[in-house]
Amino acid sequence: MRLLSLSLLLLVGLSTFASSSAQAQSNRNYGTAYSRFGVGERLSFASSQAQMMGGASAAVRSATYNGIDNPALWSDLVLTQFSVSAQLQGLESENAAGEQAQLTSGTLEGLQFGVPLLSGRLGMTLALRPFSRVNYLATRDGFVSDPDFDVDSLTYRVNFEGDGGLQQARLGLGYRLGENVAIGASVDVLFGTIDYLQRTTFDNATIAESRGTRSTTLSGVSGTVGAVVSKVGLLGEEDAFSVGAALSLPTRLRGERTQTIGFSLDQDTLNVSGRGSVTVPLQVVAGLSYAPDARWLLAADLRYEPWSGFESDFAFGGFDPSTGEDQLRDRLRVGGGFQFLPAGTDRSRAYFARTAYRLGGYYDRAYYDAGLGTPDAVTTLALTGGLSLPAVLPTARFDLGFEIGTRGTTERGLVRDLFIKGTATINFGERWFRQRRLG
Helix, strand or coil: CHHHHHHHHHHHHHHHHHHHHHHHHCCCCCCCHHHHEECCEECCCCCHHHHHCCCCCCCCCCCCCCCCCCHHHHHHCCCEEEEEEEEEEEEEEECCCCCEEEEEEEEEEEEEEEEEEECCCEEEEEEEEEEEEEEEEEEEEEEEEEHHHCEEEEEEEEEEEEEEEEEEEEEEEEEECCCCEEEEEEEEEEEEEEEEEEEEEECCCCCCCEEEEEEEEEEEEEEEEEEEEEEECCCCCCCEEEEEEEEECCEEEEEEEEEEEECCCCCEEEEEEEEEEEEECCEEEEEEEEEEECCEEEEEEEEEECHHHCEECCCEECEECCCCEECECCEEEEEEEEEECCCCCCCCCCHHHCCEEEEEEEEEECCECCCCCCCCCCEEEEEEEEEEEECCCCCEEEEEEEEEEEEECCHHHCCEEEEEEEEEEEEEEECCCCCCCCC
């Protein structure tokens, strides 16, 4: 129990640090301009293992990793597991004129807690992860000239800023029906606040800065069901093949929007609040995995989200029910990768033989067209990879991952993002419940 207490303190400390880091970046460093569309940049963290393998997780069975995407995988829990993951990102955006902007920011990626109720048969998991992130800054310069008011030339700058996003909390069970089939279900809660700020500043210090804010708070409950079918000895004596899929139902988010216009946030000239709802579409993820032996693992996933059917009483970037503007499209993400563990299950091998090496990649067709004027959407291509390092305890691993990619285009007034991300994750397992024998 002393070891468990130390682990809990470490996890709480890491999560607090990551959360504080994310808040410290708020309104100072900004992310991709594409996060202004819809409810923000969609994020798809399932586990540190999946993150290094192109996001593939729907059919990956593991005694160490507890993938969030498919509740059926939670039936494999043998140890009580903890996992916390933090990310550091560097981003460079460039437009057609060659102008560039850079940033560095950090955030918490995922937090998981899993308990085996019946070892290897029935497991419960509680997880928290970001669902979307809004984090951008755009500027527009101009000037006015009005001789009637004795103004020859007055330069101004309009700043468009966004912050916030949605979080997802998931609680559910995974149950193994037999040797080859497992099912699972979870209750999902989406919640968060999305803030937009428009500031107009003038080079004339006697003219006060004007501000307009729009803050939307949303929350709602949905559910996810999943299944995994596995077969051992399909092509050889030691191989294992799995197919998995999960369906998340549409989520109806109820919320409130507050709009403020004035010369400062302390002295409002107008404050308007309104209530409404937003319907986040269903999500489907399907995948397969194949392990020829204990050293190799190959996996691939496909994710689909029909955002073209998005419904909202509120206006968001690229969507306005009052004007009929709708730049949202169906999202499609395909990713995959492999893992190589030289030692396999032999724990007596040297340290780097017990280190897992991972590499993968993904293609993500975003759920918006960003004003391209065609059915095409903004796309992301990325390479992923990393190492899973064994710790002193055989039930713990420390994962270091990377992601390098490009998003968007400089055509038609858009920007191209070049990004690199680094993730650090602690995965730890401990046996809580031991069956005592009388004798």
